[in-house]
Amino acid sequence: MGRQGNSSARGTASGSSSVRKPSAAVYRRRRMVVGGALLLVIALVAGGFALAAAFTGGSQKASSTQPSSTETASNPAASPSAVPTPSASAASATPSPTAPATPTCNQNLVTVSAATDKPAYGPGENPLLTLKVTNGGTVPCEVNIGTSQMEFLVTSGSDRIFSSKDCQASSEDLVKVIAPGASETANFPWSRNRSADGCKAVAAAPGGGGAYYIFTAKLGSRASPKAVFQLN
Template sequence: MSENGYEEFNGSEAAEPSSEVYRRRRIVAALIALLAILLLIWGLTWVFGKIGGSNDDNASSAASTSESSEPFDSFSARPSESDSASADASESADPSDSASPSDEASASESADPSASASAEATDTPEATDSATPSESAEPTQTPEPTPTEAQPLACGASNMNVVLSASQPSYGKGQNPSLALTYTNTSQNPCDIPADAQNVVINITSGSAQVYNTATCQVSPAAVAQLAPGQVGQTAFTWDRKLNSLGCNNLRDIQPGYYWATATVNGVTSEPARIIISG
């Protein structure tokens, strides 16, 4: 208290606010809290809305993808023969299918200049001249092989067949037996028969007795020197009904009876041919 009876106010003690002030402060605080709650709710709603929107977009895109990936979704029905014919006619008549001059020009302009340069380089006369053979070079001719002639082998049992036959079954008085001799080359190559009296021999027997042999007196039918493949040689021989088994200087006439003749050509002997002398 001052001397005048007034209570001094030093500023350190503040007057307590009234209940009205407290009420207003509570209202303001409540409004701020309510506003904060509303802002929070709005923020959460916005965030969830964005998330939900993105999910909806993904779902719609997935749905569109699944719809577009449906099997045979873009498959067109098979055209009938008349439709395909009309389609072919329209395609062949459509001038848009052929390349336009501008497309060809753009394609030629877009071509690699280095490729055109290399093409020009290959078209130069120098490259062509180097690729052509020189005129001085002579073609090498391969000599044709000389055909080798088949060397003839000796006619023998493996490549020759010999047959002797009488001209008739029996011969009467005054008839000389005539014999036909054939020899055939049965191989695919020529074969040789040397022209020697000892290589073509006619032998005549009667039972076990020797009667006549052409080699005894060097009387031999003519023989070819070579037989071609498949060639048949023929020789005729006439027996004068003489016996020369006692020597060429002791010839005798034979008696009627049965005789057997064989022919041997180059070592190959024929089957016996029967000769009947009846008179």
């Protein structure tokens, strides 16, 4: 009986150890461990999001200051190479400065003057009449100084004494370029005779005795000032 009691006692003890539930203290420790592990996981997850956000923000900042190749292609203004440069055709379209026009001769500055080789002539002396054409401008001028344009005219008051055109054998043009300030001259020795239009014969001769005569040189529509001389 004593053995049975001991067996029962051992059996009871063994049975109670196999079905014994953890105590309240054990449950609290387990909950603390699980709670700490969960907090650690949450902290790691939150930290991961923070790091991810930090890298994402840095990446966005970098991309905002340094456009990618895709953004550069879609936005030409973001690329320095997209700045337009003048092309050869644009440069050639720019009008070049025009050369200054060559100044033209002012024919109003071409003048005619008359002169005689002496102021007075004695009996038997023939006056030498000189027609002078001068370019008073600053550029060369073409002037017709041919016999078709010239006339040596001698008058005395209202009396027309002589004209070189009355008996002119030929009428020719002679165009010459007269430099600025230069002159061309033509001389005509006058025989102290009268003439008439169409080279008609004139019996009378101009008088001497100290009479004054006027020589006027003409070239086309130009006429010289009067040159006065005396025949004795």
